[in-house]
Amino acid sequence: MNPEPRVNVTGHLNETVCKLELREGSFSFLTAATMKGFTIGSVALTVFFSAIQWAVVDAEIVELTPSNYDALAKSGTWFIEHFSPYCPHCVHFAPTWQSLGKTHHDLSTTKNFHLGAIDCTVYGDLCNEHNIRGYPTIQLYSNGQFIENYAGSRDFDIMSAYILTASEEHASPASNIPNQKIADVGVNPTGKVVQLTADTFDSQVARSKEPWIIQMYAPWCKYCSQLATVWDQLSTELKGHVNVASINCESSKDAKALCLKQGVTGYPTIKFLSGDVNVEYRGARSVTALSEYTKKANGELQEITGAQLTAIQQDNSVALIHLYTPESKSSLDVIKAVSKHFIADVPFYITSDPISIRHLGYETAELPAIVILKGKHKFVYSSNNYANTPENEQAIRSWVQKEKFPIVSEINLKNAEEILNSNHMLAFGLFDGSKKLEDQKKEFKFMTDAWLDKGNKNSNVLFVWLDGTKWADYVKKVFDIKQSQLPRIVIADPKTNQFYPTDSEGRQLSMDSPQTVLKSIVEAQTGALTPVIARASQQHATTAQIEHPNYSSFIQEHKILTMLIVVVVAGVGYRVYGTKRTQAELLPSTNTKHHE
Numbered sequence: 090m091n092p093e094p095r096v097n098v099t100g101h102l103n104e105t106v107c108k109l110e111l112r113e114g115s116f117s118f119l120t121a122a123t124m125k126g127f128t129i130g131s132v133a134l135t136v137f138f139s140a141i142q143w144a145v146v147d148a149e150i151v152e153l154t155p156s157n158y159d160a161l162a163k164s165g166t167w168f169i170e171h172f173s174p175y176c177p178h179c180v181h182f183a184p185t186w187q188s189l190g191k192t193h194h195d196l197s198t199t200k201n202f203h204l205g206a207i208d209c210t211v212y213g214d215l216c217n218e219h220n221i222r223g224y225p226t227i228q229l230y231s232n233g234q235f236i237e238n239y240a241g242s243r244d245f246d247i248m249s250a251y252i253l254t255a256s257e258e259h260a261s262p263a264s265n266i267p268n269q270k271i272a273d274v275g276v277n278p279t280g281k282v283v284q285l286t287a288d289t290f291d292s293q294v295a296r297s298k299e300p301w302i303i304q305m306y307a308p309w310c311k312y313c314s315q316l317a318t319v320w321d322q323l324s325t326e327l328k329g330h331v332n333v334a335s336i337n338c339e340s341s342k343d344a345k346a347l348c349l350k351q352g353v354t355g356y357p358t359i360k361f362l363s364g365d366v367n368v369e370y371r372g373a374r375s376v377t378a379l380s381e382y383t384k385k386a387n388g389e390l391q392e393i394t395g396a397q398l399t400a401i402q403q404d405n406s407v408a409l410i411h412l413y414t415p416e417s418k419s420s421l422d423v424i425k426a427v428s429k430h431f432i433a434d435v436p437f438y439i440t441s442d443p444i445s446i447r448h449l450g451y452e453t454a455e456l457p458a459i460v461i462l463k464g465k466h467k468f469v470y471s472s473n474n475y476a477n478t479p480e481n482e483q484a485i486r487s488w489v490q491k492e493k494f495p496i497v498s499e500i501n502l503k504n505a506e507e508i509l510n511s512n513h514m515l516a517f518g519l520f521d522g523s524k525k526l527e528d529q530k531k532e533f534k535f536m537t538d539a540w541l542d543k544g545n546k547n548s549n550v551l552f553v554w555l556d557g558t559k560w561a562d563y564v565k566k567v568f569d570i571k572q573s574q575l576p577r578i579v580i581a582d583p584k585t586n587q588f589y590p591t592d593s594e595g596r597q598l599s600m601d602s603p604q605t606v607l608k609s610i611v612e613a614q615t616g617a618l619t620p621v622i623a624r625a626s627q628q629h630a631t632t633a634q635i636e637h638p639n640y641s642s643f644i645q646e647h648k649i650l651t652m653l654i655v656v657v658v659a660g661v662g663y664r665v666y667g668t669k670r671t672q673a674e675l676l677p678s679t680n681t682k683h684h685e
Contacts, residue, residue: 149187149190149191149194149204150170150186150187150190150204150205150206151203151204151205151206152205152206152207152208152275152329153169153205153206153207153212153215154207154211154212154215154275154276154329155212155214155215156275156276156298156299157275157276158215159233161203161205162205162230162233163232163233164201164232164233165201165202165203165231165232166200166201166202166203166229166230166231166232166255166256166259166260167202167203167204167205167229167230167231168202168203168204168205168227168228168229168239168252168255169204169205169206169207169219169227169228169229169230170182170186170204170205170206170207170225170226170227171206171207171209171216171219171221171224171225171226171227171228172206172207172208172209172224172225173208173209173210173224174208174210175210176224176225178224178225179224179225182225182243185243185244185245185248186204186206188245189204189245189248189249189252190204192249193249193252193253193256196252196256200256200257200260201260202252202255202256202259202260204252207219209221209224209389210384210388210389211330211384211387211388211389212389213388213389213390214389214425217389219235226238227239229255229259231259236255236259239251275329276299276300276329276330276331276332277324277327277328277329277330277331277332277333278328278329279328280324280325280327280328280329281324282320282321282324282333282334282335283332283333283334283335284334284335284336284337285303285334285335285336286336286340286341286343286344287336287341287343287344287346287347288343290336290347294334294362298363298364299332299363300330300331300332300361300362300363300383300386300387301331301332301333301334301361301362301363302323302327302331302332302333302334302359302360302361302362302370302379302383303333303334303335303336303359303360303361303362304316304320304334304335304336304357304358304359305335305336305338305348305351305353305356305357305358305359305360306335306336306337306338306356306357306358307337307338307339307356308337308339310356310357312356312357313356313357316357316374319374319375319376319379320333320335322376323376323379323380323383326376326380327380327383327384330383330384330387331383331384331387336348338353338356351367352369359374359379361382361383361386361429361432363386363387363429365426366386366426366429366430368386368429368430368432370382370433371433372433382432382433385432386429386432389425390411390421390424390425390428390437390438390439391436391437391438391439392438392439392440392441393410393438393439393440393442393445394440394442394444394445395442395444395445395448397438398410398440398442398445398448398449401438401462402462402464402465404464405463405464405495405496406463406495407434407435407461407462407463407492407493407494407495408435408436408438408461408462409428409431409435409436409437409438409459409460409461409462409489410438410439410440410449410459410460410461410462411424411437411438411439411440411457411458411459412439412440412441412445412446412449412451412456412457412458412459412460413439413440413441413456413457414441414453414456414457415441417456417457417475418441419475419477420457420475421439422477423475423476423477423478423481423482423485424437424439424459424475424485426477426482427482427485427486427489430486430489431489431493434493435461435489435493449467450467457473457475458470458473459485459488461489461492461493463495463496464496465538466496466538466541466546468492468546470485470488472484491513491549494508494513494551496534496537496538496541496552497530497533497534497537497552497553497554498551498552498553498554499553499554499555500553500554500555501555508551508553509583510583511551511583511584512549512584513549513550513551513583514549514550514551514580514581514582514610514613514614515550515551515552515553515580515581515582515583516536516537516540516550516551516552516553516578516580516606516610517553517554517555517578517579517580517581517588518533518552518553518554518555518576518578518600519554519555519557519564519568519570519575519576519577519578519579520533520554520555520556520557520558520575520576521557521558521572521575521576522556522557522558522559523558524576526556529554529576529600530554532600532603533552533554533600535603536552536600536603536606536607537552539603539604539607540552540607540610543607548610548614550610550614557570557572557575557576557577558572558575567588567623568588568590568623570590576599576600577590577597577598577599578598578599578600578606579598580598580606580609580610580613580618581623582613582620585620586622586623587620587621587622587623588620588621588623589609589613589618589619589620589621590621592605592606592608592609592612592618593609593612593617593618
């Protein structure tokens with residue numbers, strides 16, 4: 090990923106291609122998450138399918154969303170298609186549905202009869218309320234009351250006859266809303282960027298449950314100017330889905346105060362807001378990345394079954410599974426709220442499938458429950474309280490925050506601050522990048538599995554590694570380990586700025602003695618090992634104390650993290666003024682992040 094710079098203020102398509110139950114036949118489709126080898130083709134097909142399907146949602150077919158459904162569909166007769174743009178049956182049916190909309194458009198004024206469409210990949214809760222089990226499903230409603238599922242052929246003539254009959258049987262006075270304005274009701278109806286002020290932010294965003302993605306910027310910020318074109322394209326892309334807005338944080342005192350309240354520390358800052366959800370976006374600033382993130386943030390929890398669960402378990406990445414029954418489905422509210430805070434970190438799945446529930450070791454009487462899967466390892470949330478309260482949401486968020494890291498994490502600029510500033514004790518693998526790095530990673534993973542297999546899943550220990558060859562300066566300055574001494578293992582406690590390079594008998598920790606390392610972790614936790622204080626430059630600390638007392642406090646309290654930052658800054662400076670080493674040698678080759 091390319092770095093995404095910003096200026097300081099002071100200067101996993103996680104969805105199924107088709108649902109299980111379809112009108113014509115029964116098929117088993119792969120999820121997009123299991124098709125990693127077909128990324129380019131999948132994207133092309135997705136764009137193709139979406140283009141065809143969304144051609145349907147025009148002036149004749151009203152796009153229904155949670156924000157406009159009550160205002161529109163509770164009056165008159167509505168014939169509503171529930172679809173997924175990734176479902177082949179929906180794509181095949183799209184031209185017929187579009188033709189029906191054009192042919193019977195006049196019924197909206199003569200009979201108050203309307204054709205609507207709901208994208209279930211975006212508005213899953215609304216489709217769940219309608220008990221949708223397969224795509225496409227077409228339902229008839231009159232004045233907000235369900236009449237029936239359409240069970241006939243999808244032939245144009247047969248459906249046309251059905252529409253004429255239904256419009257006569259359920260005819261009602263024309264709606265007070267002019268038909269030509271119906272399509273303008275709802276989220277981002279024009280596909281244009283909304284320029285917010287402090288006042289309009291309060292009235293349009295803070296008091297609304299509609300989804301918003303907002304760029305908070307300053308007019309002098311060059312990165313903000315570069316983002317302007319992307320923002321216009323994004324608003325067009327998200328038309329009908331998510332409101333896209335900008336706010337100039339320096340346009341007034343009120344705007345400055347608002348941005349400060351929103352936690353803005355650099356420009357541009359991008360935030361996703363929807364009801365009580367307020368999350369900062371930190372990913373790539375391309376239209377594709379922003380669109381995928383926003384649709385996922387505004388989407389619904391993905392329901393999975395046995396085959397998908399197996400694929401998830403075979404992957405070594407982290408995934409959260411919420412198990413529930415129809416009787417306990419109220420728990421979904423708090424799970425959905427929590428999921429918004431981990432969009433870029435952990436995929437959230439839900440299942441009520443009895444086979445999947447048993448496979449994960451539960452009986453239906455024990456539900457609801459949450460587990461986090463990391464390959465073969467299962468981490469269980471201990472509470473059984475899933476009421477949708479702020480206290481429960483915070484408790485679940487704290488647990489997910491603790492368990493969201495993979496079994497083994499590589500330290501890089503994207504995650505270093507979060508990991509090294511956490512409350513975890515670290516089993517720190519310092520690898521020799523010049524010697525079969527993959528073999529070292531496998532040995533380290535084997536050690537991690539052994540630790541977890543011993544029943545240490547709640548031990549608050551993270552296994553992390555970095556390439557000590559690339560980060561030789563950092564390893565030497567903090568741990569006093571030379572490159573020639575790699576690979577090594579140290580046990581580090583960032584919150585106390587202490588580390589343990591040897592076992593209780595003074596022998597260096599290494600992957601050659603995994604059981605000794607695991608024993609030493611326990612001894613470090615219990616205080617049986619003698620720690621070493623992380624090294625930091627006293628000269629730097631003294632200078633900082635004179636000029637910036639707060640910086641001095643940070644350095645003293647976060648030496649391990651501070652030295653990583655110092656080495657990175659020094660490396661960047663050397664890259665600018667010297668030519669002996671490349672950026673790839675100074676910094677991690679991927680997932681880097683800079684601030685200017």
